[in-house]
Amino acid sequence: MMAYIIRRVLYAIPILIGVNLITFTLFFFVNSPDDMARMHLGAKRVTQEAVDKWKQEHGYDKPLVYNSEGEGIQALTDTIFFDKSVKLFVFDFGQSDDGRDIAHDISQRMWPSLAIALPSLLIGLLINITLAMLLAFFRATYIDISGVVLGVVMMSISSLFYIIGGQFLMSKLWHLMPISGYDTGIDALKFLVLPVIIGVIGGIGSGTRWYRTIFLEEINKDYVRTSRAKGLSELKVLFKHVLKNAMIPILTGVVVVIPLLFIGSLVTEAFFGIPGLGSYTIDAINHQDFSIVRAMVFLGSVLYILGLIMTDISYTLVDPRIRLE
Numbered sequence: 539m540m541a542y543i544i545r546r547v548l549y550a551i552p553i554l555i556g557v558n559l560i561t562f563t564l565f566f567f568v569n570s571p572d573d574m575a576r577m578h579l580g581a582k583r584v585t586q587e588a589v590d591k592w593k594q595e596h597g598y599d600k601p602l603v604y605n606s607e608g609e610g611i612q613a614l615t616d617t618i619f620f621d622k623s624v625k626l627f628v629f630d631f632g633q634s635d636d637g638r639d640i641a642h643d644i645s646q647r648m649w650p651s652l653a654i655a656l657p658s659l660l661i662g663l664l665i666n667i668t669l670a671m672l673l674a675f676f677r678a679t680y681i682d683i684s685g686v687v688l689g690v691v692m693m694s695i696s697s698l699f700y701i702i703g704g705q706f707l708m709s710k711l712w713h714l715m716p717i718s719g720y721d722t723g724i725d726a727l728k729f730l731v732l733p734v735i736i737g738v739i740g741g742i743g744s745g746t747r748w749y750r751t752i753f754l755e756e757i758n759k760d761y762v763r764t765s766r767a768k769g770l771s772e773l774k775v776l777f778k779h780v781l782k783n784a785m786i787p788i789l790t791g792v793v794v795v796i797p798l799l800f801i802g803s804l805v806t807e808a809f810f811g812i813p814g815l816g817s818y819t820i821d822a823i824n825h826q827d828f829s830i831v832r833a834m835v836f837l838g839s840v841l842y843i844l845g846l847i848m849t850d851i852s853y854t855l856v857d858p859r860i861r862l863e
Contacts, residue, residue: 546832548842558580558623558832565828567708571598571618577826583681596635597621610838623832631833634822640833643818650720651807651814653730655799658737663792665738666745673746674753685746694744701809704736718811732738733810737803752787756780785856793852794845801838 575592576584593599598618605616614620625632631640673685709717709732720729756762757780765775798817807816815834822830 670749689743793849
């Protein structure tokens with residue numbers, strides 16, 4: 539097991555290097571350091587002296603990838619890429635272009651993101667699996683057909699519709715909860731209820747249809763027919779055998795998503811004014827803050843790779859026939 543984990547971690551290194559290079563290339567293909575300086579200075583007419591001073595203060599006065607004037611290893615180390623991207627591999631996120639400590643911002647903003655994403659995941663998982671098992675129990679009946687049609691309809695509706703519709707009904711029309719904003723401590727609950735409800739409702743259509751497909755595939759297998767032949771009730775077959783053996787594809791979707799919960803939801807946090815990592819990333823893109831963008835992309839890549847490793851390990855816990863060699 540340990541050898542497998544070490545091997546997967548080593549495989550992840552070239553992937554992270556590639557992600558870093560692609561992010562760096564795309565960002566500076568669109569924006570030059572001079573463009574970034576003019577945008578952050580915020581003046582219509584900025585002198586070249588002011589631009590050069592801003593670049594020097596923020597470390598953008600060096601060559602991008604290769605310094606032809608450097609001697610030996612300095613040709614590679616005395617560059618923007620080395621200063622801004624290579625340090626990420628030791629989780630040194632540095633400072634944003636406006637001087638904030640990125641690591642501190644991440645540690646503060648990850649909690650609002652988790653406060654929305656984690657309840658949405660757990661409650662949504664419980665509801666989706668329950669509804670999917672209900673449709674599988676009444677398969678090929680009007681209940682099943684109606685559930686599938688409703689699921690397709692819910693999948694076809696944009697998430698923005700759920701957000702705007704929920705804000706209108708719950709906040710504008712019924713005045714049950716704030717339309718947006720955030721607070722600390724127990725007062726944060728009133729700002730989190732609506733985003734969680736909308737997140738759960740928005741995922742019911744796709745989640746229920748996905749789990750229903752998994753359960754129907756398991757229902758047609760030989761071990762299920764054998765269980766029925768032994769006289770077990772349909773409910774016992776579903777909960778004791780089908781659900782247990784469907785855990786591998788369920789875990790595939792769930793465990794991979796868990797690390798990405800730290801990144802937050804870009805759309806939800808932006809609409810509800812939640813100061814999480816999603817809105818943090820959106821603000822960085824709008825302000826062309828490369829330091830924050832590359833830190834968030836790198837962090838997302840690391841968490842996604844960890845999720846894949848966790849998925850493989852979790853397989854051995856739910857199915858003893860699987861061994862990681």
